[in-house]
Amino acid sequence: MYRIKLTDHLILIAGVIFMLGPLVVAFMTSTHSAAEIHTQGLMISMGDDFIPTYEKVLFESGGFTGQVTGLTMAMNSLILGIGFAVGKIVLSMMAAYAIVYFRFRFATLSFWLIFTTLLLPLEVRILPTYKVMSDLNLLNSYQGLILPLLASATGTFFFRQFFKSVPDELLEAARIDGAGPFKFFIDILVPLSRTMIAAVFIIMFVYGWNQYLWPMLMTTEESFYTLMRGIKQILQVWIGSQIPDYNEAFAMAVLGMLPPIIVVVVFQSWFIKGLTESDK
Amino acid sequence: ATNITWWHGMGGRNGEVLNELAIKFNEAQSACVLTPVSKGTYEEALSSGIAAFRSGQHPNILQVFDAGAATIINAKGATVAAEDIIREAGHTFNAEDYIQGVRYFYADADGKFVGMPLSSSAPIMYYNTEALEKAGVEAPKTWEEFEAIAPKLKEAGYIPLVQSHLPWQMVENFHSRNDLQFATNNNGYDSVVDTKILINTEEQRMMFSKLKEWQDAGMFAFYGTGWSDNQKPFEEGKVALWVGSSGSFGGLLTTASMPFGATFLPNWEGIEGSGTNSFIGGAALFAMAGKSAEENKCTGDFFNFIASPEIQYYYHKETGYVPLTTAAYELAKKDGHYERTPQAEVGLQQLMLPGGEWSKGYRMGFYPQIRDVMNREFVKIFSGETTVEDAFKTIEAEANEILSRFAKTAG
Amino acid sequence: MKRVQFNSRFLPYLFLLPQLAIIAIFFYWPSIQAIHSSFYIEDPFGFGSTFVGTSNYTDVVSSSQYMRIARFTIVFSVLVTLIVISLGLLLALKADAVIRGQSTYKTLLIVVYAIAPPVAGLIGLMFFDQHIGPFVEFVSYFGWDMRIGINYFDTAFAMILIAVWNQIPYNFIFFLSGLQSIPASVREAAAIDCKSGTRRFWTVIMPLLAPTAFFLLVINMTYSLFDTFGVIDVIVKDSAANNPITLVYKVYLDGFRGNDLGSSSAQSVILMVVVLVLTMIQFRFIERRVHYG
Amino acid sequence: MASIDINQVSKIYDKGGAKAVDNIDIKINDGEFIVLVGPSGCGKSTLLRMVAGLEGISAGTISIGDRVVNDIEPADRDIAMVFQNYALYPHMTVYDNLAYGLKNRGTPKGEIEVRVAEAAKMLEIEKYLDRKPRALSGGQRQRVAMGRAIVRKPAAFLFDEPLSNLDAKLRVSMRGEIRKLQRRLKTTAIYVTHDQLEAMTLADRLVVLNGGVIEQIGTPLEVYHKPASTFVASFIGSPAMNLLKGKVEGRKLRVGEFELALLEHNAPDGPVTVGIRAEELKVCDLQHATLSFEIDSIEELGAQRLVHGKIDGQDLTAVVASSIELGSHLHLTVGAAHLHLFDHDRGKRIEPPVAGAASTTEKADLAFA
Amino acid sequence: MASIDINQVSKIYDKGGAKAVDNIDIKINDGEFIVLVGPSGCGKSTLLRMVAGLEGISAGTISIGDRVVNDIEPADRDIAMVFQNYALYPHMTVYDNLAYGLKNRGTPKGEIEVRVAEAAKMLEIEKYLDRKPRALSGGQRQRVAMGRAIVRKPAAFLFDEPLSNLDAKLRVSMRGEIRKLQRRLKTTAIYVTHDQLEAMTLADRLVVLNGGVIEQIGTPLEVYHKPASTFVASFIGSPAMNLLKGKVEGRKLRVGEFELALLEHNAPDGPVTVGIRAEELKVCDLQHATLSFEIDSIEELGAQRLVHGKIDGQDLTAVVASSIELGSHLHLTVGAAHLHLFDHDRGKRIEPPVAGAASTTEKADLAFA
Ligand SMILES: Nc1ncnc2c1ncn2[C@@H]1O[C@H](COP(=O)(O)OP(=O)(O)OP(=O)(O)O)[C@@H](O)[C@H]1O
Ligand SMILES: Nc1ncnc2c1ncn2[C@@H]1O[C@H](COP(=O)(O)OP(=O)(O)OP(=O)(O)O)[C@@H](O)[C@H]1O
Ligand SMILES: O=P(O)(O)OC[C@H](O)CO
Ligand SMILES: [Mg+2]
Numbered sequence A: 001m002y003r004i005k006l007t008d009h010l011i012l013i014a015g016v017i018f019m020l021g022p023l024v025v026a027f028m029t030s031t032h033s034a035a036e037i038h039t040q041g042l043m044i045s046m047g048d049d050f051i052p053t054y055e056k057v058l059f060e061s062g063g064f065t066g067q068v069t070g071l072t073m074a075m076n077s078l079i080l081g082i083g084f085a086v087g088k089i090v091l092s093m094m095a096a097y098a099i100v101y102f103r104f105r106f107a108t109l110s111f112w113l114i115f116t117t118l119l120l121p122l123e124v125r126i127l128p129t130y131k132v133m134s135d136l137n138l139l140n141s142y143q144g145l146i147l148p149l150l151a152s153a154t155g156t157f158f159f160r161q162f163f164k165s166v167p168d169e170l171l172e173a174a175r176i177d178g179a180g181p182f183k184f185f186i187d188i189l190v191p192l193s194r195t196m197i198a199a200v201f202i203i204m205f206v207y208g209w210n211q212y213l214w215p216m217l218m219t220t221e222e223s224f225y226t227l228m229r230g231i232k233q234i235l236q237v238w239i240g241s242q243i244p245d246y247n248e249a250f251a252m253a254v255l256g257m258l259p260p261i262i263v264v265v266v267f268q269s270w271f272i273k274g275l276t277e278s279d280k
Numbered sequence B: 001a002t003n004i005t006w007w008h009g010m011g012g013r014n015g016e017v018l019n020e021l022a023i024k025f026n027e028a029q030s031a032c033v034l035t036p037v038s039k040g041t042y043e044e045a046l047s048s049g050i051a052a053f054r055s056g057q058h059p060n061i062l063q064v065f066d067a068g069a070a071t072i073i074n075a076k077g078a079t080v081a082a083e084d085i086i087r088e089a090g091h092t093f094n095a096e097d098y099i100q101g102v103r104y105f106y107a108d109a110d111g112k113f114v115g116m117p118l119s120s121s122a123p124i125m126y127y128n129t130e131a132l133e134k135a136g137v138e139a140p141k142t143w144e145e146f147e148a149i150a151p152k153l154k155e156a157g158y159i160p161l162v163q164s165h166l167p168w169q170m171v172e173n174f175h176s177r178n179d180l181q182f183a184t185n186n187n188g189y190d191s192v193v194d195t196k197i198l199i200n201t202e203e204q205r206m207m208f209s210k211l212k213e214w215q216d217a218g219m220f221a222f223y224g225t226g227w228s229d230n231q232k233p234f235e236e237g238k239v240a241l242w243v244g245s246s247g248s249f250g251g252l253l254t255t256a257s258m259p260f261g262a263t264f265l266p267n268w269e270g271i272e273g274s275g276t277n278s279f280i281g282g283a284a285l286f287a288m289a290g291k292s293a294e295e296n297k298c299t300g301d302f303f304n305f306i307a308s309p310e311i312q313y314y315y316h317k318e319t320g321y322v323p324l325t326t327a328a329y330e331l332a333k334k335d336g337h338y339e340r341t342p343q344a345e346v347g348l349q350q351l352m353l354p355g356g357e358w359s360k361g362y363r364m365g366f367y368p369q370i371r372d373v374m375n376r377e378f379v380k381i382f383s384g385e386t387t388v389e390d391a392f393k394t395i396e397a398e399a400n401e402i403l404s405r406f407a408k409t410a411g
Numbered sequence C: 001m002k003r004v005q006f007n008s009r010f011l012p013y014l015f016l017l018p019q020l021a022i023i024a025i026f027f028y029w030p031s032i033q034a035i036h037s038s039f040y041i042e043d044p045f046g047f048g049s050t051f052v053g054t055s056n057y058t059d060v061v062s063s064s065q066y067m068r069i070a071r072f073t074i075v076f077s078v079l080v081t082l083i084v085i086s087l088g089l090l091l092a093l094k095a096d097a098v099i100r101g102q103s104t105y106k107t108l109l110i111v112v113y114a115i116a117p118p119v120a121g122l123i124g125l126m127f128f129d130q131h132i133g134p135f136v137e138f139v140s141y142f143g144w145d146m147r148i149g150i151n152y153f154d155t156a157f158a159m160i161l162i163a164v165w166n167q168i169p170y171n172f173i174f175f176l177s178g179l180q181s182i183p184a185s186v187r188e189a190a191a192i193d194c195k196s197g198t199r200r201f202w203t204v205i206m207p208l209l210a211p212t213a214f215f216l217l218v219i220n221m222t223y224s225l226f227d228t229f230g231v232i233d234v235i236v237k238d239s240a241a242n243n244p245i246t247l248v249y250k251v252y253l254d255g256f257r258g259n260d261l262g263s264s265s266a267q268s269v270i271l272m273v274v275v276l277v278l279t280m281i282q283f284r285f286i287e288r289r290v291h292y293g
Numbered sequence D, E: 001m002a003s004i005d006i007n008q009v010s011k012i013y014d015k016g017g018a019k020a021v022d023n024i025d026i027k028i029n030d031g032e033f034i035v036l037v038g039p040s041g042c043g044k045s046t047l048l049r050m051v052a053g054l055e056g057i058s059a060g061t062i063s064i065g066d067r068v069v070n071d072i073e074p075a076d077r078d079i080a081m082v083f084q085n086y087a088l089y090p091h092m093t094v095y096d097n098l099a100y101g102l103k104n105r106g107t108p109k110g111e112i113e114v115r116v117a118e119a120a121k122m123l124e125i126e127k128y129l130d131r132k133p134r135a136l137s138g139g140q141r142q143r144v145a146m147g148r149a150i151v152r153k154p155a156a157f158l159f160d161e162p163l164s165n166l167d168a169k170l171r172v173s174m175r176g177e178i179r180k181l182q183r184r185l186k187t188t189a190i191y192v193t194h195d196q197l198e199a200m201t202l203a204d205r206l207v208v209l210n211g212g213v214i215e216q217i218g219t220p221l222e223v224y225h226k227p228a229s230t231f232v233a234s235f236i237g238s239p240a241m242n243l244l245k246g247k248v249e250g251r252k253l254r255v256g257e258f259e260l261a262l263l264e265h266n267a268p269d270g271p272v273t274v275g276i277r278a279e280e281l282k283v284c285d286l287q288h289a290t291l292s293f294e295i296d297s298i299e300e301l302g303a304q305r306l307v308h309g310k311i312d313g314q315d316l317t318a319v320v321a322s323s324i325e326l327g328s329h330l331h332l333t334v335g336a337a338h339l340h341l342f343d344h345d346r347g348k349r350i351e352p353p354v355a356g357a358a359s360t361t362e363k364a365d366l367a368f369a
């Protein structure tokens, strides 16, 4: 019980190496030149090109308009990630609130309408969705990037579970204190859900940040390019007759990992707490 | 100024050169502003273009690769013929200006230029000069010659042969280089109805039986369908002969660890009438329909612009894709380009070989899927999962199924 | 649900409206279009189409290729799910057991959760490169001539490994939080009742984690069905060829890449049905898990 | 400050289900402290929640002051409720917890501050006003919950087992606080509890519920001294009243081999249940004993002890001072005035014919003590 | 069935932190029932959990039987523990909950069945053997938790506030059951509680803890009648012993205006704390009164009432039978033998010079009663 178990640590260390080794390698590799990587593959030591490569990826303008830099792509990814996460949280908290806290006629129907979407991803309905987007004139816009991704119920599901675990007495106390449905939601439920919001934020931010097929189809203006799209762009040369700029791809991959990693690391204690609470 | 857009499927250096072309065009005149947009790979560019067309959000110009040609050319009403748009813009157009191999591939059955060829390539064979010297042999002109020298190359410690794109190099251009019919209905040009692929033929099977034999004998190595997986051992100097693209040239210069040269994609001497020009590879530009007259004028201006010898030569020099007009070719020659880099001329020369009845082009719908089927079966052949006979039976059946589905789309 | 609920005629709809609107526009509308398309063979550009009844479905289902992909999809999903659950659980158990360094381990293990599947694919691809991949070099010492892109099994192996790598953190997190919500006193009671840690795990911890495990089972199933898209896309290097691919990738290949809308839509619809069944299963399990507390 | 009139109120939760509360009538005077007791599931919370407006009323009416409140929102009923688990808003400071209800009523900021300060002082929680509830001990949380109720100056307080989450010691002191507070504010209160001591010490009147119906309403002493049924007899008082099966034979009561004298009463001859409080059984010597038994077990409580044994096969408990030495047998006597008779089948109290007879004899009894 | 020897045991949770348990020594005899009491956070649970092996021992040794168990796994210590929140396995039926510990010890199936049946009968939970814990009421769960301990026939029972989640009535009856059971099985037991009644009625010996150290060990009556410190005095007994500040002046004790006679004692003249149990304050008339006060408030408990007032500004509570009528003032007398003296600063008991003097006078006192 209170003895330090060596095997536990060995297993964990093996796990950490398995999980993190590739990331370290990716970083090391990104500091070498493209030709070197092309001929020698992954690297486990630091190369000489760290600064030039990252400088190029971050600040050098690329594309036709000369406006896309790694930084602007990262900014777009950030907008997509945050916009998606925030949108998701707002929508799904409201919907979950209606489902858990109200008695109304079409409750079950609404519930199923929402939860049917739980597992059906965008990839499977990407073409008709594109058509809808263009009919709505939302191509090349942040709304266009974000909205279709919102059409799923994962967040609603998490919040529904969480709301069910909130003690009934809080609602009763609030009602006696004169709080109506709006006040209760804003004054009590939303603040109470902070840890759950943090957890959902992480899950959704990572999901949004990592999108690449949809932004690729959706955006034709360079000012909307995201990092994932940038990586894919570099890599497509892979299948043609030239050497891809591996170093840049890896550098971008490393940059692309940073914000979600930061978000995850910073919020992780909340993350686990949020999930635990929802488990009750 | 009028804004027009151009979607393409190129990345890396090739993509940058397209951007430079656009900049040159925008600088050369003031009435039009052209914006190129990379839409991923060739396949993704085509699909994005189609999806956009269906919702009326398509660009003025769409780059479509060889295998997608049938899809877009058969969609009457989706495009305006390049020839017409150039003329309407007030320029002259003469098909005769273009070199032989280019004239038909992106044209309709009547020979009218539908697509505007740019970024055209040809499959050619690169050789490791050191390897040939060491084995004491010349680069092969025909597969028969290859068979003769391969053991020597092997003895010299090299893998004699690799390639990077079996459907393009060993099927499509096998047909063009050996002047064999590839599909019914005049290689598919005459009609989509009842077009059948002619692939399960003795000759085609022979080509693959040979490749398989060579593989078993250590004279041919296969690293899957990834282009660079096959190119890499050549760059590393382990391989004597590699079939790549004329467009690979620029990349090879930076990655190859040894001197190399280039020659034609071999043909089979034993096949009657062989030695004809290859199909044009790479991609062409299409002017999409449904745009205003001003925009079409700009498109026409741009097409006319890229047909100019200077631009053609510039593009050729920067990318390795072939120049398409004889004037451009002359310009390159005069400039001494081929003296500096003789390999750069090979692709063009191959396209200018005398044409045969079947080497002008092919037109099959949903052809990218047919390539997928081929790739699948070819890998099975070389991994020993299937025989050449079974593989081609399957390809023929599935390809014809795909073709008949395509025929229904027009209904 | 709740002992007390608000009674209001309009408010619940007001709160539901944004989500329902988004879902209607971006989920149901496209889905209905997909269902409609699945009965036609259509010109890619939308100029013409032929009504073909259910033949898109019958073509798909009777195609041996499709069935082969379906089989692979099942094998892939099951393997990824099982491996990911076992490893996630193992690591969570160990991280929960050690006291020293617990939060360091936690952080390090969760980090990979942030990696995008295509990035995972890229790193994986380099790892398994036929010529320069360190993994390939490593296993060649054991006589395994690993050939991604040629050998079906090898490619499948790499895909599974990468997919697993990318998904372990998710499982780790949920198992860890599941473990931490088991009352300490129940664990202590078990420590008094049962000497063997292994036995304790199987008879007490695991049954109590069962709801979490069921939940993850379905999440992982959908992960391996859908979210591995990026991994597969990178691994096959744009050419499915003889590589193992999943049904979703096939939908994408035929629909988006191949512009065969009819067939692709029919495949989407088939997937939707499968997924609907999965959703229902999930809900049964989730409702059950609520009963434990 | 208002009277509450519960008028023939019933509650049925599920259509066709049993009545959780069955036709209950209570008139509560302004400023009165009513305690609801009864076993788990008897409908205490349900009744309280109907008064609060948290639960619909299936039949009957509830009035607060002169207003029928059946259809009025909880917030508009001018009541305050204290919950068993406090139901403090965990994300708000103590100050905000107290102020929230006032803010929602649009009370001016200045007044809120004054009222909160007043309540905080009264409850001695001024020091904690800036803390969040999780940084408070159980007793402090309890006081905040009380504070939330009193700042509002409502017409009535409703308490649902507000002390049951506290430990015994704290419970005793909080109980005192609540009583003092209610006396001071003179606010009508309804208080639900399981705990007898609370019930006895707090109530102006006790309401004993069982299975949704009222068993007895009365002051604590009335209920203690004249339980209306065996249920009330066994429920109120600790240790519980001894209930023995016996037989009335004229002016005598027979329990097994023993015979006890009875006062005037209305019971016909025949089987009856007799109730004797443990503390009314006095130790005496064998000769004077009306009841004797072999001691089975003893529980020491410090100054007193509980002595358990059996008479006629029925359990009996006596309270004996610690200072008395015990042998193996206990000999006891009990005054006739301390025998409670209940009818055999329904357990209803059988009263002596002359009203008040019991209480007079009780006083008489005092003279002998 | 084994003795437990807790030998100079300490516990420090965080390096450099305070001692949660400080150098504690208790020798528990085979079959003895030890109750640990003390305020929240005093280290009761910690001590118990060290005996169980759930918590490491920072210093000292614990032996069960003749075996030092410091490094032995909980499962090998042959103890059974009953947790406050029961800690039943939610996924197992009641039967499996009871059988689990036996199965793991390789008990033959037949015997498991017999033992479970036996325990279930004893605890009257036979009807619920197939249910899962969530389908049981609190009292039933409690009994299952007990059952899980007794089927094992362990060398020792450890109870950590096992009844605190139950309502008062159930608590009383469960308390009796536990005592009977332990007597019958003669299993050594350590029992942690907050509840004094439990402590008094269950213990062979009481251990009063405060801040990690032992304040007193003794039988309940010893602890009740001779509290070793003001802490114990105020902690044991309900209502709590009155503690007043006074002054010794030879054989007299002065509290405010009152003077009380003292027995022989060792206290020097000067300030002292005097303890008087509320029930030792007898009502008398003004002439005989040694103490008098104005009544502040009265709590009715049924047969008795608590009367609160102030003497010399210090709170005082007396227990008065309900039968006695009260005016506005209470006049009281108290026997010199019932005055407890504690030293002024440290609160330690000051004993009379002759050992046992108190108890002899106590008996003498009885004669007058
Ligand atoms: N929401 C509900 N739906 C159906 N039945 C209910 C509901 N709430 C309570 N009941 C039932 O109504 C009866 C009275 O319940 P109530 O909560 O009023 O009891 P209580 O006296 O407060 O008990 P406790 O002392 O355990 O709190 C019980 O039989 C209970 O099962
Ligand atoms: N895991 C722990 N880490 C650090 N300190 C602890 C831990 N557990 C208990 N303590 C501290 O040790 C002291 C004794 O705690 P313990 O739980 O033994 O008290 P207790 O007497 O059982 O109290 P209660 O009656 O509230 O259960 C307390 O000050 C507590 O804060
Ligand atoms: O890589 P490219 O541009 O030479 O094109 C090769 C083939 O034609 C693609 O279909
Ligand atoms: Mg209740």
Ligand SMILES: [Mg+2]
Residues within 6 Å of the ligand: E044, E045, E046
């Ligand atoms: Mg404790």
